[in-house]
Amino acid sequence: MNLTEIFGQNGLLSQAIFEFTPRESQQKMAEAIEKAIEFHSELIVEAGTGTGKTFGYLIPIFLSQKKTIISTGTKNLQDQLFFTDIPVIKKIFSFPLKVVLLKGRANYLCKQRVERNKQEGLFVSRHLVSELYTIDAWAKTTETGDISELSTVAEDSAIWPSVTSTSDNCLGQECPFYQGCFIVKARTEALTADIVVVNHHLFFADRALQEEGFGELLPGAEVVVFDEAHQLPDIASQFFSTQLTSRQLMELTHDTLAESAESANDMRELPEKAHQLQTILHDMRLMMGPELRRLPWPDPLPHLFKTHIQSVKDILQSLEEILKIAAVRSKGLENCWRRSLELMTRFHLLTGNAPPNIIHWYETYPQSFTLQFTPMIVADSFRAYLEEKKRTWIFTSATLAVKNSFQLFIDSLGLQKALQLQLSSPFNYQQQAILYVPRHLPDPRKADYMDHWLEAVIPVLELTEGRTFLLFTSYRAMEYAHELLKDRVSFPLLLQGTLPKKELIAQFKALKNAVLLGTNSFWYGVDVRGDALSCVIIDKLPFAAPDDPILKARINLLRKQGSDPFYSYQLPNAVLILKQGAGRLIRDIKDRGILMICDPRLVGSHYGEAFLQSLPPMRRTREMTKVNEFWTQPSL
Numbered sequence: 235m236n237l238t239e240i241f242g243q244n245g246l247l248s249q250a251i252f253e254f255t256p257r258e259s260q261q262k263m264a265e266a267i268e269k270a271i272e273f274h275s276e277l278i279v280e281a282g283t284g285t286g287k288t289f290g291y292l293i294p295i296f297l298s299q300k301k302t303i304i305s306t307g308t309k310n311l312q313d314q315l316f317f318t319d320i321p322v323i324k325k326i327f328s329f330p331l332k333v334v335l336l337k338g339r340a341n342y343l344c345k346q347r348v349e350r351n352k353q354e355g356l357f358v359s360r361h362l363v364s365e366l367y368t369i370d371a372w373a374k375t376t377e378t379g380d381i382s383e384l385s386t387v388a389e390d391s392a393i394w395p396s397v398t399s400t401s402d403n404c405l406g407q408e409c410p411f412y413q414g415c416f417i418v419k420a421r422t423e424a425l426t427a428d429i430v431v432v433n434h435h436l437f438f439a440d441r442a443l444q445e446e447g448f449g450e451l452l453p454g455a456e457v458v459v460f461d462e463a464h465q466l467p468d469i470a471s472q473f474f475s476t477q478l479t480s481r482q483l484m485e486l487t488h489d490t491l492a493e494s495a496e497s498a499n500d501m502r503e504l505p506e507k508a509h510q511l512q513t514i515l516h517d518m519r520l521m522m523g524p525e526l527r528r529l530p531w532p533d534p535l536p537h538l539f540k541t542h543i544q545s546v547k548d549i550l551q552s553l554e555e556i557l558k559i560a561a562v563r564s565k566g567l568e569n570c571w572r573r574s575l576e577l578m579t580r581f582h583l584l585t586g587n588a589p590p591n592i593i594h595w596y597e598t599y600p601q602s603f604t605l606q607f608t609p610m611i612v613a614d615s616f617r618a619y620l621e622e623k624k625r626t627w628i629f630t631s632a633t634l635a636v637k638n639s640f641q642l643f644i645d646s647l648g649l650q651k652a653l654q655l656q657l658s659s660p661f662n663y664q665q666q667a668i669l670y671v672p673r674h675l676p677d678p679r680k681a682d683y684m685d686h687w688l689e690a691v692i693p694v695l696e697l698t699e700g701r702t703f704l705l706f707t708s709y710r711a712m713e714y715a716h717e718l719l720k721d722r723v724s725f726p727l728l729l730q731g732t733l734p735k736k737e738l739i740a741q742f743k744a745l746k747n748a749v750l751l752g753t754n755s756f757w758y759g760v761d762v763r764g765d766a767l768s769c770v771i772i773d774k775l776p777f778a779a780p781d782d783p784i785l786k787a788r789i790n791l792l793r794k795q796g797s798d799p800f801y802s803y804q805l806p807n808a809v810l811i812l813k814q815g816a817g818r819l820i821r822d823i824k825d826r827g828i829l830m831i832c833d834p835r836l837v838g839s840h841y842g843e844a845f846l847q848s849l850p851p852m853r854r855t856r857e858m859t860k861v862n863e864f865w866t867q868p869s870l
């Protein structure tokens with residue numbers, strides 16, 4: 235069967251799927267992927283919203299019957315692919331292929347840690363104890379151990395880190411539960427599958443290739459598809475980084491305390507050193523200041539940094555020495571000893587001098603901090619990774635090109651050899667959407683900007699009767715806007731951070747007149763079709779914070795190389811983010827909506843055109859009267 239017989243008018247998909255609309259762009263994508271699979275090529279495909287890119291790649295993969303890894307941007311998209319899209323294709327074509335969903339370690343219950351918590355009874359909160367017993371009962375009935383199955387325990391419950399494992403604390407083959415371990419089972423299933431669905435973080439997670447089963451999985455794959463590939467440069471950058479979080483050290487102290495209580499309660503120094511390490515890590519976090527921020531590693535090191543670092547090193551060293559003696563007492567203590575060695579080596583590395591071309595930085599969180607070495611450029615490492623074995627690599631997303639060029643994406647991942655395909659959206663943007671850039675708004679960097687913003691936004695919210703996403707470039711602006719809006723509008727306001735993202739979206743859809751305020755994660759991967767979302771309002775052009783240590787270092791490098799970092803790096807990255815945010819608006823052929831961008835630099839700056847040329851071709855206006863006319867005209 236050829237692709238026209240599948241995708242074309244009266245093709246198989248038209249016959250099998252109610253309301254399927256044949257799209258030339260979708261068929262073109264499938265043809266390009268079929269060819270890429272045949273010739274083991276690298277292929278970049280930007281498929282505008284509505285192209286139907288999922289079927290565009292799934293069908294040629296199924297037809298090829300090659301071993302494939304499909305990596306998506308998030309766990310939700312993984313579930314959508316596995317539970318919704320793939321079953322449709324399997325049903326239509328009766329393909330006998332085995333497809334397996336594989337998530338990261340933290341998504342599977344760890345039987346050993348459940349058992350240990352039950353025996354130790356260390357939870358003080360009744361709520362956590364009750365959750366532990368709910369989980370224990372479920373553990374006896376679940377086939378997969380995938381914690382998302384258990385809806386009676388909240389996904390952000392504090393219990394999960396205690397009953398799931400990390401590559402640090404997993405006992406591996408020494409574990410008494412190894413035979414029935416859910417992770418081992420999921421990996422074994424994945425090894426025998428024809429198609430494995432993962433997410434980018436799992437694909438790229440630190441040491442994922444060895445630790446999470448890809449050591450065996452990836453070499454067997456003949457095709458790798460990255461959906462939502464626009465996220466790859468950032469994720470690859472994390473993957474090629476070396477990092478250590480103070481949480482890992484804290485977890486080591488918790489496990490040491492639990493294990494020593496069980497198997498070495500005569501060795502008093504063990505809990506003593508574990509508590510000392512907790513105290514000094516806490517002090518070191520306080521020494522870094524109350525702000526939550528990312529900063530370059532100080533050079534030269536201030537005295538206070540030096541003394542805290544030395545104290546951590548000394549205590550870690552003593553802890554390691556005692557754990558070495560205690561290791562013979564139990565597998566758990568042996569695991570703690572190995573971890574202490576590994577973490578101590580990493581702590582020494584990340585508090586020493588960085589090698590050339592490495593960005594040395596740290597980040598602070600409310601209770602913890604991370605130390606990082608990030609490569610200045612990941613393209614060479616990623617290129618080497620692609621060339622390990624001849625296979626097909628597909629990179630697809632709705633937003634990869636800036637002004638119709640893939641150069642930024644190509645340069646960031648070393649994809650100079652890749653074939654390229656850009657497919658525009660089949661939506662009629664001229665009819666379906668209007669871009670509104672209000673007049674007379676001040677520069678968003680001015681102090682009174684948000685007050686003007688409010689006055690411009692309220693008439694639009696009233697016109698669309700809520701049903702709006704307000705997207706912000708910072709938490710501060712989002713929270714301030716929330717304060718301002720509370721007293722001025724009667725629509726339900728949903729604020730990011732007050733509920734899990736999934737729940738906020740569900741409420742937004744159900745309410746049908748809500749206004750949702752969100753920052754970064756709401757710019758991506760949110761799909762609200764129909765009237766519930768009729769308007770997207772963006773506060774300002776999403777340039778990355780110029781004081782970010784990674785951005786700063788890369789800007790300096792580009793300057794040294796003679797490039798203009800603004801035009802070659804900062805601007806194209808901001809364009810891609812704006813495209814993502816704007817892409818939330820029109821999700822279906824029947825959707826209509828208003829895109830309001832409140833940043834006058836979009837039309838008044840020398841670089842504004844780069845943004846405008848990359849947005850979908852919707853009609854444009856600076857007048858509210860035109861927005862009114864558009865909104866009140868009969869629907870399509």
Ligand code: SF4
Pocket residue numbers: 343344345346347399403404405406407409410411412415416417418
């Ligand atoms: S093998 Fe690791 S993940 Fe599996 S039950 Fe044992 S400790 Fe937990």
